Amino acid sequence: MSVKIAVSGAAKEAVDRIVPQLVNDLVASRITGLDSTLWGADAEEEAAKRLGWTESVSVSTPLVPDILALRDKLRAAGVNHFVLGGMGGSSLAPEVITKTEGVELTVLDATDPSQVLSALADRLPTTAVVISSKSGGTTETDSQKRVYEKAFRDAGIDPIDRIIVVTDPGSPLDVSARADGYRVFNADPTVGGRYSALTAFGLVPSGLAGVDIQQLLDEADAMSYSLAIDEESNPGLILGAAIAGTRPLKDKLGIVSDGTHIVGFGDWIEQLIAESTGKIGKGILPVVLPADAPELDQNLADLQVIRLVGDYKATEHLNEGDIEITGTLGALMLTWEYAVVVAGRLLGINPFDQPDVESAKIATRGLLDARPEPVAPAFTDGGIEVRGTEAVVTGVSDLAGAVASVLSTLGEDGYVSIQAYMDRVKYPELAETRNSVAARAQRPVTFGWGPRFLHSTGQFHKGGPAVGVFIQITEVAGEDLEIPERPFTFGQLIQAQAAGDASVLADHGRPVLTITLTDAATQLPALIAALS
Structure with a gap:
């Protein structure tokens, strides 16, 4: 075994x-x-x-020769860098698979304009992009596809030759991508996103990047009998x-x-x-x-x-x-x-649905459609804007006090969730605040990069036990990026995602503190100090 x-x-x-x-x-x-x-x-x-x-092993095995043939074709054309535009189940499995095998794959599960711009600037002439969305309607992946299409065209490269699509059969993305002439791999529609590691969602980007995906399937196959008996x-x-x-x-x-x-x-x-x-x-x-x-x-x-x-x-x-x-x-x-x-x-629950993931998406779409004026901060400390649910920010006038206030709402069975809607490649030190807050709170602390975590722990935050305390970290983008043929930018999208999720959490009665850096490079030390 x-x-x-x-x-x-x-x-x-x-x-x-x-x-x-x-x-x-x-x-x-x-x-x-x-x-x-x-x-x-x-x-x-x-x-x-x-x-x-x-049944993923038996269903996915016939895909392997096609994936490897496409990999060889792309390599022959000089392509040696692969980017994955996907969220949640579409990105997490390929990231684990490729990192474990020591194979390079740029995972773009982000809407932060800085992170998207960095990816676009990285070896575009020798890059191919996998756009991966089960539903075929994911806002993040649609935006990533649009911006890469433009980048390729601007560079004199036909996007049809460089973009590969993974989606469920019959999805809006499946229909449009096939009509446009893109290479499409269909995944098994009877597999939910988070269970899709051994389907086309895990295999296509990993295999194109250079992983021995047949071995991965063989490992699962060797286990299948022991799990079935x-x-x-x-x-x-x-x-x-x-x-x-x-x-x-x-x-x-x-x-x-x-x-x-x-x-x-x-x-x-x-x-x-x-x-x-x-x-x-x-x-x-x-x-x-x-x-x-x-x-x-x-x-x-x-x-x-x-x-x-x-x-x-x-x-x-x-x-x-x-x-x-x-x-x-x-x-x-x-x-x-x-x-x-x-x-x-x-x-005693249904392990296959995710009812509260959609609520944050709806709130985000509402903010993008209506485009309301930003909510004024409760106060500003050293240029850092502080907002939050009423009980968290009432009577507080500085950042350290606001952090202390939200942590004071933590119950004996509670947890803290730190959510950073920022460039996870540029600011890895933010993740290190997790340990500091855990030492201070004496309770479990999760750390998630937004909007990536919305397709992961976001469901638990709103649908699970009502014991969470939430610290959002956002920034005013120094440089924004337009999304072709969309009435919003990446900067506006990530702001709407943070604000939408905060509103849904607040509607569920969860304490929320939102900290917005107006100049991240200079204000990050003060934020880290306040959390510690």
Whole structure:
């Protein structure tokens, strides 16, 4: 078996108690048999059209020769740099796959004008772009496609030769791209975005960039039998029970890369869990933790730690209460997909819908259509604009006080979400504020780049337990970028995405603090100091 799991403490108790029942109920074979009744009557309609990921290996294998042939054709034409325009499930899996294999892929899951401009300026004459959208109507990817089309034409390059489209059959993007003459790869429409790692969404950009995608599928295939059988050794059942069956439920899952060869796997798991389980006031909050995270020493009763390790260690070496897992990338991806739908059954939720992701999209579209005047800041401190929900900003007059105010709303079972709507390539030090806030708050802290996280943990923030506290970081773009044939710019789009999400969070009664840097280069040290 290419995936191994060790459990201890509350996780082991959950596995010992729950897995025999899962085996008795034939849960594993029913998942593999596409049984849509496993998650209750309310989920049955959605589940009936979302279980195709269990067959991803067989469905995707015929795509491999076409992907490799296109890669060879592009290489022969001098193309040696690949960009992926995609969001959520369309970008997170290829990022993990290519980083793990040491293959270069520029992942443009961003609307920050600085980040988009940097990507456009990087080796355009030898670049090909994969535009990836399941629905075919994703605003971010449509904008990225438009701006690359213009850039290629301005450079005297036919976009038809350099843009490849991945989408569901019959989507608006599928129809328009085929009509325009683009090369299109269709993904399996019975697979939801976050379960699409082993479909065209994961394989096309990874394979074009140079990954051995057949090996990835072979790794998953080698695991498929162990995941399909109703036995207590089934790692999908064990992992699902360990993360969703503890009593009381440890509903924060700290994901630590502890010697694994897989790069960035926590970010992929984060989306899979948060978007699958965070709804109807329930869920498991995935918290991607560095090895030196303060939470690991805080003895938090509601935090379950899982360590992604390289070499499997026997249970006697486990930190008491931790889960430990190791395996090949393809095998682990399929195992986690099984585990998360098992977790959904244990939690009593539908693991295939994402009702609250759409609410932020609607709010964003409303702001783009209406284009209201910006809300005046509650106050300004050193040029940094501060806004927030009333309870957070009332009686506060400086940035440090505003941070203290929003953290004071944190409950004993709460968490902090830091959301940075900025260039993640240009300002990596922002992510380092996570540890500082965690040490200060003594509670789990998540960090997400906007709008990327909206297609990931954004569902949990609004649909999961109402215990989150939110710190948004935005900036006034120093340089903006127009989106061809659209009445808004990238700068206006990312501002609308931040404001739209803040309004939806506020409507859900969540405390929100929005910090806007008007000159990021000079104000960043003051922001980092205030958070610390």
